[in-house]
Amino acid sequence: MIDKGFVPDYFIEIPKKLNDLKIQKLNSSSGTIVANGTDIYVQFADQLSEENINLIGEESSLKGITFSDKICTIGASTTVTELLENDKLQNIFPKLNSFLKLVSSQQIRNMGTLGGNFVNASPIGDMSIFFLALNSTLRIKNKNGTTREISFQKFHQDYKKFDLKEGELINSVSFLIPDKNTYFNFEKVSKRSYLDIASVNTAIRINIKNNRINNAYFSLGGIAAIPKFLTKTNDFLNGKIIDIKTIKQAEKILQSEISPISDVRGTSSYKRLLAKQLFFAHFIELFPKKIKFQNLFS
Amino acid sequence: MKNIDSYGHLRGESLFVDDIITRHDTLFGLVFDSPKAHGKIISVDYTKAEGVKGVIKIFTHKDILGENQIGGIIQDEPLFAEKEVHFWGQPIAFIVAESESIAKKARALINIEIDELPVITTAKEAKEKGYFINAPRSFKSGNTKKSFTECYYVYEGETFSNGQEHLYLETQGSYAIPMENGNIKITSSTQGPTLVQKTVANVLGVNMHKIEVDVIRLGGAFGGKEDQATAWAVMTALAVQQLKKPVKYILNRHDDLRMTGKRHPYESTFKIGLTEDLKIQAFEVVFLQNSGAAADLSPAIAERTLFHATNSYFIPNVMSTVYSCKTNLPPNTAFRGFGGPQGMFVIESAIAKAANEIGVNKQLIQEVNLIVENDEFYYGQIATQVEAQKSWLATKEEFNLKRLEKEVKTFNKENLQFKKGISLMPIAFGISFTNTPMNHARALIHIYQDGSVGVSTGAVEMGQSVNTKMLQVAYNTLGISPSKVKLETTNTTRVANTSPTAASATADLNGKAVLKACNSLIERLKLVASKMLSVTESEIIFKEDLVFVNNNKSDLLWEEVVTQAMLERVALSENAHYATPVIHFDKTKEKGHPFSYHVYGTAITSVTVDCLRGIYEIDAVKIVHDFGKSMNLGIDVGQVEGALAQGIGWMTMEEIVYGKNGQLLSNSLSSYKVPDVFSVAKEVDIIPLETQGNDMAILKSKAVGEPPLMYGIGTYFAIQDAVAAFNPNYKPKFHSPFTPEKVLISLYEK
Structure with missing residues (x-):
């Protein structure tokens, strides 16, 4: 590359230069926790450049994607790209690629971590919405190494408030691996299709047993103060047959569970309409034989 | 020829303001701006900020020795607010410190107390309250009142087109250094070096010759650095005047978005x-x-809106009025198209409304009203060398519109969830500064004694490749290889009293000046060469670095002629001045011949709307464009593609949002979106229209910067076409941008 003039000569020196760098010892366990900083540095770059920080991005205990019999466990410092590059996850979610390409940009996917996305606690956090619908469990560790587990549904409490006490850190997120009777879909609409933040995003996981919904986990972002797990809608869907009537009724319940506000990403009435459309989109995508666009909108 | 900057850009070696190696004693500036959109300043407390270690001085209006005024057309804009603030982000003070981060810390410690006044953010509200920048202006032709009574169809309607953020990659910035005897040299990221020079002199209370402004190149500008690069340059110069040390200020993205107009x-x-x-x-x-x-x-932008109110159509009776409404937003400013796109959006909307009401295809109305040779534009200019119909018909033919329309129809019949839409967008855009006195330029050419050449002009390189075009003009006219020619920076000491690089006219104006200068030099060198070869001057031309006699190569090298010219004490430098002939405009009658020529073209846009999600993709934009005789098709096609993308962005996703309190809400790149590679058209086809070119254009190669932006307007109407195909109840609205939100709501309106 250098010989052909594609990159300048100094490229050959880069590894050596990096090695020679005397990294400032700003890393301290008492500092602000930073995984890879894709969000926190957008918000607090000036402040953080002078403070101690606690870099956890490279900690091996927070890394890794493991599979047991039925459970998949993903370390909190796993990046979106690492999810994308995992063959087993690709098998579990055949459309993983198209889902995750809607999430931020290549550069941020390479750096942004799941744990970071959860504690950023944005009501439209793509990964929060994704893992909420998987009915995930969070494993949280405190400074002494003691761990506790909570349902991800309970993690977000109010706008930017979440269940993490002083000294605690999300260790991993785990979920039941979908079997062949389980369907999963992710939808996101933003002003710009790629490299944008959602107006509304949503995911659903549906398990079918004897032609009925055995359980449904439906999450919706951008319509409340937190990434929302729609308990009532889910409860309603359980035990139902998938048909036009059911999902039209479910959509009414959905509307009663959300309270979108008007902001730069859309008016509240738009977000309500979008919530409806994307809820329907899940079923059109997952059950194309049963649920057809024309039957919902005619 | 490739853009001469491509190699440097690719390797990151091209220099911008922020790349200049700073003097060791350089200080850094930062603006403290108003946190309210309108109010009386009760007090500003700088004591804490001044106490921060490393803060050198905080400049306010009190420190100005000249006039606290940066307004151009109208003197209505202070550099620093004094008693009142009129927009959120209005500069109040300029903090100078040893580093940017120190300045930021200091800024956070400034306490301001403002007695708030009512905030106006929309033009309509300002008009109701009678707040204007200047008196309204009207153009008219024929008698509309009488004509309406004779019309078979009459429709009324309203439109809205939103603002647009320039989003130049390189933010605003300036670096000023003290020279001897109180002189100051400023490197500025500006489209208007002379404006910076003039304004700095006025604020500092010195004459223009004390101020040298140098521009290497800009990392994009799009009009955003025509007027609005000035304030930052003035502030750095003001600080230099008093501190006698270099001062640099490069705006960060958030400050730039908040403080600059759109x-x-x-x-x-x-x-x-x-x-x-x-x-x-x-x-x-x-x-x-x-x-x-x-x-x-x-006011100038308003004027161009009037000029383009009829786009490429001939309408015998027209009455147009524009009110420049004063609101509490940052002063809005030039942006590629300069009011033209806003004018064209309305006439296209009117045609769409009429078509919808009558129940005919919009194209039918467009086609029968295209302006033809010797028609009069409603402001008095007789249309000549008109390419409106020719480009329209060529577009239909080259891209087989009939087939495209059939495909759309079939697709829409077969699909319910997805609908396609199609539109045609013709353009006619006038080239010249509408303010006639601004249409001039100069070039200074030096032939050095070794035969190499330096070219200085008033043109500012901002990514549009004007320097490449200037280089082409120079080396072609001199008959030497491009490697012998260097484009110098744009500098007020070398080329003075320039008009800004704007109005798409810069290559024409400066190119003509380069041509003139090179021709004068060649005449002198012909005389020298003719004596050397004992032939007559008329037998000589310069080509391929050699002298040709009667079109036959001689052995005489360019360099040898230059050496001989030196010995004969022939002047090897030339300064040429070009002023556009013919054009004139009488503002008392609002009639005249303001443009050297028009640029024409037609675009077909096709889109697919996902009627479930309300999102859309632009399938293709197919254009036949009037380049004249393009002198560099690669560069010109690049300009069309870029302008198109920007026009599409304006019409689809770029949504400026201000709160009722005047605060910019789309204040970051996470909330303001420009088209990326996925959201521009999947297919862009551009065919040059075959024409004779226009002699008023440089080498018959027509101006290309702004006109193609307006092809983007076609996207709005293509989306509208698709929405109407899905929802028979849809009542066409003309409210851009057509965001996914508006699309979804339109799809399901009852």
Whole structure:
């Protein structure tokens, strides 16, 4: 590359230069926790450049994607790209690629971590919405190494408030691996299709047993103060047959569970309409034989 | 020829303001700006900020030795607010410190108390309250009142087009250094070096010759650095004047977004009248321009809106009025198209409205009303070398519109969830500064004694490749290889009293000056060479670094002629001045011949709307464009593609949002979106229209910077076409941008 003039000569020196760098010892366990900083540095770059920080991005205990019999466990410092590059996850979610390409940009996917996305606690956090619908469990560790587990549904409490006490850190997120009777879909609409933040995003996981919904986990972002797990809608869907009537009724319940506000990403009435459309989109995508666009909108 | 900057850009070696190696004693500036959109300043407490270690001085209006005034057309804009603030982000003070981060810390410690006054953010509200920048202006032809009574169809409607953030990759910035005897040299990221020089001199209370402004190149500008690069340059110069040390200020993205003006939003109303056979007989339009808190370039932009109110159509009776409405937003400013796109959006909307009401295809109305040779534009210019119909018909033919339309129809019949839409967008854009006195330029050419050449002009390179075009003109005229020619920086000491690089006219104006200068030099060198070869001057031409006699290569090298010219004490430098002939405009009558020529073209846009999600993709934009005789098709096609993408962005996703309190809400790149590679058209086809070119254009190669932006307007109407195909109840609205939100709501409106 250098010989052909594609990159300048100094490229050959880069590894050596990096090695020679005397990294400032700003890393301290008492500092602000930073995984890879894709969000926190957008918000607090000036402040953080002078403070101690606690870099956890490279900690091996927070890394890794493991599979047991039925459970998949993903370390909190796993990046979106690492999810994308995992063959087993690709098998579990055949459309993983198209889902995750809607999430931020290549550069941020390479750096942004799941744990970071959860504690950023944005009501439209793509990964929060994704893992909420998987009915995930969070494993949280405190400074002494003691761990506790909570349902991800309970993690977000109010706008930017979440269940993490002083000294605690999300260790991993785990979920039941979908079997062949389980369907999963992710939808996101933003002003710009790629490299944008959602107006509304949503995911659903549906398990079918004897032609009925055995359980449904439906999450919706951008319509409340937190990434929302729609308990009532889910409860309603359980035990139902998938048909036009059911999902039209479910959509009414959905509307009663959300309270979108008007902001730069859309008016509240738009977000309500979008919530409806994307809820329907899940079923059109997952059950194309049963649920057809024309039957919902005619 | 490739853009001469491509190699440097690719390797990151091209220099911008922020790349200049700073003097060791350089200080850094930062603006403290108003946190309210309108109010009386009760007090500002700088004591804490001044106490921060490393803060050198905080400059306010009190430190100005000259005039606290940076307004151009109208003197209505202070550099620093004194007693009142009129927009959120209005500069109040300039903090100078040893580093940027120190300045930031200090800024956070400034306490300001403002007694808030009512905030106006929309043009309509300003008009109701009678707040204007200047008096309204009207153009008219024929008699619309009488004509409407004779029309078979008459429709009225209203439109809105939003602003647009320039989003130049390189933010605003300036670096000023003290020279001897109180002189100051400023490197600025500006489109208007002379404006910077003049304004700095005025604020500092010195003469213009004390101030040298140098521009290497800009990392994009799009009009955003025509007027609005000035304030930052003035502030750095003001600090240099008093501190006698270099001062640098490069705005960070957030500050830049918050403090600078954008494309003007317009609220407009129209009335259109047609005959039974769809000839537009009368058109009335009132434009409410949201000018922001100060004039900036608003009056000139308003004027161009009027010039383009009829786009490429001939309408015998027209009455157009524009109000520049004063609001509490940052002063809105030049943006590629300069009011033209806002004008064209309204006439296209009026035609769409009429087509919808009559129940005919919009294209039918467009086609029968295209301007033809010797028609009169409604401001008095007789249309000549008109390419409107030719480009329209070529577009239909080259891209087989009939087949495309059939495909759309079939697709829409077969699909329910997805609908396609199609539109045609013709353009006619006038080239020249509408303010006639600005249409001039100069070039200074030095032939050095070794035969190499330096070219200075008033043109500012900002990514549009004007330097490449200047180089082409120079080396072709001199008959030497491009490697012998260097484009110098744009500098007020070498080329003075320049007009800004704007109005798409820069290559024409400066290119003509380069041509003139090179021709003068060649005449002198011909005389030298003719004596050397004992032939007559008329037998000589310079080509391929050699002298040709009667078109036959001689052995005489360019360098040898230059050496001989030196010995004979022949002048090897030339300064040429070009002023556009013919053009004139009488503002008392609002009639004249303001443009050297028009640029024409037609675009077909096709889109697919996902009627479930309300999102859309642009399938293709197919264009036949009037380049004249393009002198560099690669560069010109690049300009069309870039302008198209920017036009599409303006019409689809770029949504400027201000709160009722005047705060910019789309204040970061996470909330303001420009088209990326996925959201521009999947296919862009551009075919040059075959024409003779126009002699008023440089080497018959027509101006290309702004006109193609308006092809983007076609996207709005293509989306509208698709929405209408899905929802028979949809009542067409003309409220851009057509965001996914508006699409979804339109798809399901009852």
